[in-house]
Amino acid sequence: MLLTIDSVLTAEELATAQKLLTESAWVSGLITAGTQAAQVKNNQQLPEDAPQIAALRRLVLGALNRNALFFTATLPNKIMPPFFNRYSGATNHYGFHVDNAMRILPEDGGYIRSDISATLFLSDPDTYEGGELVVNDTFGQHGVKLQAGSMVIYPSSSVHQVTPVTRGERIACFMFIQSMVRDPNQRRLLYEMDIALLQLRQNIGETEAVVSLTGTYHNLLRQWAES
Numbered sequence: 001m002l003l004t005i006d007s008v009l010t011a012e013e014l015a016t017a018q019k020l021l022t023e024s025a026w027v028s029g030l031i032t033a034g035t036q037a038a039q040v041k042n043n044q045q046l047p048e049d050a051p052q053i054a055a056l057r058r059l060v061l062g063a064l065n066r067n068a069l070f071f072t073a074t075l076p077n078k079i080m081p082p083f084f085n086r087y088s089g090a091t092n093h094y095g096f097h098v099d100n101a102m103r104i105l106p107e108d109g110g111y112i113r114s115d116i117s118a119t120l121f122l123s124d125p126d127t128y129e130g131g132e133l134v135v136n137d138t139f140g141q142h143g144v145k146l147q148a149g150s151m152v153i154y155p156s157s158s159v160h161q162v163t164p165v166t167r168g169e170r171i172a173c174f175m176f177i178q179s180m181v182r183d184p185n186q187r188r189l190l191y192e193m194d195i196a197l198l199q200l201r202q203n204i205g206e207t208e209a210v211v212s213l214t215g216t217y218h219n220l221l222r223q224w225a226e227s
Contacts, residue, residue, distance in 0.1 A: 096136075116153050
């Protein structure tokens with residue numbers, strides 16, 4: 001499931017993130033690339049020892065924790081500490097690749113399974129050319145370029161790329177999520193049911209049928225979820 005989520009960051013949070021990133025020193029994006037990805041990855045990344053990275057991560061994770069749409073779409077069990085990348089100049093693209101199934105956690109060396117990938121755009125789209133996230137799925141190829149502060153989520157199993165940035169710079173936050181429901185079809189059904197229930201509550205209130213369907217949603221989640 002590919003889904004965009006608008007205004008994940010407030011205007012104040014976005015301004016804070018952008019200020020911290022202007023103070024940052026960047027290194028090669030190859031520091032987190034797997035064997036396949038290293039052949040096509042040509043961007044820059046904020047290193048783990050960057051002074052700004054802890055504050056940036058707290059800011060992003062705090063915004064995600066209050067975002068109901070992010071929760072219902074991903075049903076997160078674990079979220080990899082967010083990373084930050086930059087595309088500009090000679091380091092301006094990331095060719096087609098698939099994200100690694102297992103990612104090493106930077107804090108303790110443990111692992112997280114990447115079910116869902118996410119990109120949080122931090123540059124205004126008018127300030128750069130190119131830099132589309134292009135995702136291939138069963139319904140075709142989708143190009144995504146969002147307003148700063150907005151996010152796209154998509155299956156980590158999908159083939160995707162970032163097209164060359166030919167003017168300006170594209171700065172973004174990216175992360176990987178291990179969902180409580182690892183099957184993407186089950187996760188989509190739960191998302192669609194939860195959104196439909198929200199609309200029903202708004203339209204007709206907490207009727208007996210809505211309460212019953214809510215129970216069905218939670219019983220399916222109980223059956224499919226891992227924690």
